[in-house]
Structures are given as structure tokens and as C-alpha cells.
Amino acid sequence: MSQKLKKGDLVVMHSCMEAELNEGRIWRCKGDEFNPSAPAVFLEGFSGHFAVEFLQKVDVPAIESEMDLYNEIQRLKDELRKSNKKNEQFLNDWKKAETQANRATEKLGDVTIELKNLKRSLLMEAGK
Known part of the structure; x- marks a missing residue:
């Protein structure tokens, strides 16, 4: 994340x-982002801290009606699905590469x- 999360920022997990x-x-972030080596933040309603690398800051527009909220x-949800599809594709590619590496090793x-x-055959023939 390019900008550090601050208290009150709204985020989604991914x-x-x-x-x-x-x-x-x-x-909602309970406090500011901390720990420069492994950035994390505390979230309201979540037990313990959470790694920033799995959070995406969101700008939620003013909700005027239930339809706006929906x-x-x-x-x-659509953004999360797209992100999950990309990660799923990466995982599939990695599994294919792993399979190819295993075959090459065999x-x-x-x-x-x-x-x-x-080598044994050549040594035995040379010994004759």
C-alpha cells in the first residue's frame, strides 16, 4: 500500500x-498503521492486528439510501471477485510450473x- 493507513480509514480484506x-x-482502522518491517493495523471488531498487505483502502461515498448501500x-464484491480470480490464476500457473519441475526432476x-x-558398462568392458 503506497500510503500508510490511518485511524478511521475504511478498508476491505483481500x-x-x-x-x-x-x-x-x-x-474501520482502530489506529494508525505500525511496524515498518511487517506493516499491520488494528481493525474495529477484529481480534488482534491484521497485515496491511491484505487490506485495500476504500473511499465509501455518502450513502443516501439502502439502494446506494446495496x-x-x-x-x-465485484472488485474482490476480480482480485480473487487473479490470485486463483496465479496459483494455477504456479501449480502447473511445479508439476513441470517435478517431471523434469524425475x-x-x-x-x-x-x-x-x-559408466559401469564402460568400466567393465575396459577391464576385459
Whole structure:
């Protein structure tokens, strides 16, 4: 987050388990952001501190009616869904890369065994 969170700022959670459990919920910061090495903040209604990297500051427009509130909640849910889709795609790409790396490691192991067998064969032939 480029600007530090301040007391009273409104935020939503994203890209973590708590975000899924609290989808669309807007939290208010109890105090200013702290801990420069691992930025965190306390949130009203949340037990303990929360990592800033999983928070997005929101500017909530003045709510004139229940319909405005409903529309704002839907907008925020859509933003969270988009963010979650990006994270899901990243995770899928990572799993594919991991699978490819595992296959390459298996092939390398097979080649290593073949080389050892070939070396033994050559040494045995040389000894004749």
C-alpha cells in the first residue's frame, strides 16, 4: 500500500482466508498503521492486528439510501471477485510450473541412473 493507513480509514480484506469469510465487509482502522518491517493495523471488531498487505483502502461515498448501500456492496464484491480470480490464476500457473519441475526432476533422475549404468558398462568392458 503506497500510503500508510490511518485511524478511521475504511478498508476491505483481500487475497486471504479472512477475506473469504468476510466478503464485502468494510472495516474501520482502530489506529494508525505500525511496524515498518511487517506493516499491520488494528481493525474495529477484529481480534488482534491484521497485515496491511491484505487490506485495500476504500473511499465509501455518502450513502443516501439502502439502494446506494446495496450498490456499493455489490461493487466491492465485484472488485474482490476480480482480485480473487487473479490470485486463483496465479496459483494455477504456479501449480502447473511445479508439476513441470517435478517431471523434469524425475527425468533428470532417470538420466542420472542411465549414466551410472553406462559408466559401469564402460568400466567393465575396459577391464576385459
